[in-house]
Amino acid sequence: MSTMLITSHPAPVREAIGRHRDALDADPVAYLEENGTRLTEASRAAAASYLGMHPAHVALTDSTTMGVGLIYTGLKVGPGQEVLTTDEDYYVTHESLRHLTDATGATERRISLFDDISEATDGGIVQRIVDAIRPETRLLALTWVHSSTGLKIPVGSIAVALQEINAGRDEQDHVLFGLDAVHGFGVETDSFFDLGVDFLMAGCHKWLFGPRGTGIAAISERGLGAVRPIVPTFDDARVFSRWYAGEDYALSNNGRTLTPGGFKDFEHRWALAEAFALHEEIGRARVAERTHTLAGDLKDALAGIRGVSVVTPRQPGLSAGIVCFDVEGLEPEEVVSRLRSRSVVASVAPYPSAHVRLTPSIRNSEAEIEAAARAVRSII
Incomplete structure (x- = not known):
């Protein structure tokens, strides 16, 4: 992602x-x-x-x-x-x-x-x-x-x-x-x-x-x-x-x-x-709808994990495909490292207030959204 x-x-x-x-x-x-x-x-x-x-x-x-x-x-x-x-x-x-x-x-x-x-x-x-x-x-x-x-x-x-x-x-x-x-x-x-x-x-x-x-x-x-x-x-x-x-x-x-x-x-x-x-060819409206749907599903899944705080607004009008979150007790770099060891490609925002980022797109599936959420749950 x-x-x-x-x-x-x-x-x-x-x-x-x-x-x-x-x-x-x-x-x-x-x-x-x-x-x-x-x-x-x-x-x-x-x-x-x-x-x-x-x-x-x-x-x-x-x-x-x-x-x-x-x-x-x-x-x-x-x-x-x-x-x-x-x-x-x-x-x-x-x-x-x-x-x-x-x-x-x-x-x-x-x-x-x-x-x-x-x-x-x-x-x-x-x-x-x-x-x-x-x-x-x-x-x-x-x-x-x-x-x-x-x-x-x-x-x-x-x-x-x-x-x-x-x-x-x-x-x-x-x-x-x-x-x-x-x-x-x-x-x-x-x-x-x-x-x-x-x-x-x-x-x-x-x-x-x-x-x-x-x-x-x-x-x-x-x-x-x-x-x-x-x-x-x-x-x-x-x-x-x-x-x-x-x-x-x-x-x-x-x-x-x-x-x-x-x-x-x-x-x-x-x-x-x-x-x-x-x-x-795919259709811009379809691309937008799919990206927002997957990002929304990911935000919902992460919000249901104890110890995870979703930073990105939940409203579709205030967000696109980037999903940022924090994990209590873990530095963002450590979260990224643990996720990558589980074959989930995350990144850290290069800002003074750093957060973990997952960015689902049309190349992802619902199963991959679920797998990413499970991986986050497993590292806590």
Whole structure:
């Protein structure tokens, strides 16, 4: 139950990787020159279709970390402006915002979304964010599903609240909304526009069951105007061709200009389209329902074990596939070690307040949920 870390390649993805790898090994230059652009754009188009947006608004990355770093460190802010995030956000968000503020003179501020996660509510989370917005706030940087606790925040409701705030501001002062979406992406059914964010960054080698080392960054029209490229691209041919001709190549941003250039694990990037196709074939609603059902069954089973405290909210609206818990009298690392000795793959949240994590997904069965609960019961 380790989908939140890294996944096995399902058969269609594995076969596509092998097909591209073999062709590259046979004649790497010809295969790259004849197919590279077409296959890259097929992966971009598949990601865009999944999110319900135009491919020009999708950048291809290697991971959530790369996407968050590219977007946040490339944000156009300066002295007198601030970026707002939360105590509950992950190292990658905090570190990227530190790089941004060090380089620009903007400031960073953090708030807590709740006092006690057991009492967290949609309305309470939204209100805390609204109350924290200041005139100088330029970016709100949040995480859809917290890998520390499994809490899923009400992104759509937050976006609506920001729209109301932005309605009274000049466009250059709008609060932009950035989202580390990796633990909702591939689980939930929301499109980019359902979420209402400006930036959505996610790795594809977790819940989407995509190739290892792939990710995306999706950007709104407003977001494209507010961020600058960090790494030179080769995906937008106009940039290189204008440079080559000695012409001005300061073009307006799009997903291609924001895609880092250089040689990649092409066979993995090109197999990304198969991962999206597999999810679409199964059905996104079915994926979401199945994931939530299994996670709910696991939470119920763990809650019935004496000495186990489930940290993740029980309500489906406040959680997704991550299930975090504590075992009385045992450190999280010891729980993980004991579970792995019983063939249950758990992990520890890499946060100051560490918890044990199990993350059931559509590759799991009801019998495996029961087996995981039995394993937890056996170590106490």
